[in-house]
Amino acid sequence: MSSKPHQIIGNSTALKATLAKAKKVAKTVLPVLITGESGTGKELFAQFIHDQSRRAQKPFVAVNCAAIPAELLEAELFGYKKGAFSGATSDKDGLFVQASTGTLFLDEIGDMPLPLQAKILRVLQEGEVRPVGAKAVQKLDVRILSATHRDLTQMAADRKFREDLIFRLKGYAIQLPALGERGHDIVKLARAFLKSREDFAGIGLSRDAQTLLMAYHWPGNVRELQNIILAAAVDARRNIFAEHLAEHLPDAIDVEDPSMSVRERIISALQESGSLALVDLQSRLKTPKPTIHRHLTSMVAEGDVSRSVVSGQTLFALAEPNVEGDVPQLTQRQEQAVALTREHGRITRQELAEALGISIRTASRELSTLVAVGALAPDGQVGRMAGYHVQRNRLKSR
Numbered sequence: 001m002s003s004k005p006h007q008i009i010g011n012s013t014a015l016k017a018t019l020a021k022a023k024k025v026a027k028t029v030l031p032v033l034i035t036g037e038s039g040t041g042k043e044l045f046a047q048f049i050h051d052q053s054r055r056a057q058k059p060f061v062a063v064n065c066a067a068i069p070a071e072l073l074e075a076e077l078f079g080y081k082k083g084a085f086s087g088a089t090s091d092k093d094g095l096f097v098q099a100s101t102g103t104l105f106l107d108e109i110g111d112m113p114l115p116l117q118a119k120i121l122r123v124l125q126e127g128e129v130r131p132v133g134a135k136a137v138q139k140l141d142v143r144i145l146s147a148t149h150r151d152l153t154q155m156a157a158d159r160k161f162r163e164d165l166i167f168r169l170k171g172y173a174i175q176l177p178a179l180g181e182r183g184h185d186i187v188k189l190a191r192a193f194l195k196s197r198e199d200f201a202g203i204g205l206s207r208d209a210q211t212l213l214m215a216y217h218w219p220g221n222v223r224e225l226q227n228i229i230l231a232a233a234v235d236a237r238r239n240i241f242a243e244h245l246a247e248h249l250p251d252a253i254d255v256e257d258p259s260m261s262v263r264e265r266i267i268s269a270l271q272e273s274g275s276l277a278l279v280d281l282q283s284r285l286k287t288p289k290p291t292i293h294r295h296l297t298s299m300v301a302e303g304d305v306s307r308s309v310v311s312g313q314t315l316f317a318l319a320e321p322n323v324e325g326d327v328p329q330l331t332q333r334q335e336q337a338v339a340l341t342r343e344h345g346r347i348t349r350q351e352l353a354e355a356l357g358i359s360i361r362t363a364s365r366e367l368s369t370l371v372a373v374g375a376l377a378p379d380g381q382v383g384r385m386a387g388y389h390v391q392r393n394r395l396k397s398r
């Protein structure tokens, strides 16, 4: 339970842009369709739009269309008259009427059965509802918000969702970013979840736990983060460490080396495969496409990665290492790293971090850069055991 209900946590660029849209549309009575992966906060945003609207003091009624059996959904939404069916022992207002003058939030709208879609369309078009078994219609004044994690346009193409209903629902569209696109919000959210719980008061997040949180791809988004943080907090004493989290993470991550950043994982995937398309990188790294794309764009700009189009498909590969005569400018620290590697014959991230007095994450980054410029070569081992040696004849000292 959150101490501040409906507070939307995060100040990443992606989240702020979405919040700004939500605030603007809240001032109107346009229907809003909120899309985004499961657990990204669609219901929270719906509540936020209502709270920011002129209807804030009026009812906010939410219904999960996927949770109510199809045969009950109609009566639930439109209400019914006594005797309309067996079990209808008295008149009952439907959710449309209960939300009157306020907001009705149709969650998981993509799961609404087709016959009911037609009825909803009629209600939205005509602004009136007829309870099951009633002769008369009731006028409505309801603002409609809806949400789905499904691709309604694709569903319409597959004839599973009515296109005309999409137009009615989508007066304005808000697409929520996946958690993996929200950068440091992940740690902010994790802290907020711990703080909001009396039973976990005082439990902190160690550095390695934060690094792991940032490195994980969060297929279940904020809901998954919340579950995992709270489960890890049960095992922790004062601080949550990476191993507490790792125990509860369902998907593979290089837990041995949580400092492996998206860039490092891109480099390692390209080292293994030669060249890959964006979609291959996405499935290997289990990281959202926009995140990988953002990194790839700057890696191409920095000359670490090359881009080519083969049979209409864009492929990415590690850029050719520098050859003699085209000597990259290394920083002093990078030169020290090369010298240390030469001295030891082979070096790991941990050894480099210790020798230079830097964090493992920074050491990893420096090693990746040195691999990308052709100064060092990896020895093929993974995680904490990964070692690097000097790439002979590739680099001249400055």
Ligand SMILES: Nc1ncnc2c1ncn2[C@@H]1O[C@H](COP(=O)(O)OP(=O)(O)OP(=O)(O)O)[C@@H](O)[C@H]1O
Residues within 6 Å of the ligand: 007, 008, 009, 010, 036, 037, 038, 039, 040, 041, 042, 043, 044, 045, 107, 148, 149, 189, 222, 223, 226
């Ligand atoms: N930015 C945020 N700040 C604080 N809490 C958040 C945020 N985003 C999501 N949450 C919390 O994460 C949980 C999941 O959010 P919510 O139920 O709104 O997601 P959803 O997108 O509607 O999921 P689904 O599609 O599975 O129904 C909720 O407990 C919600 O309060």
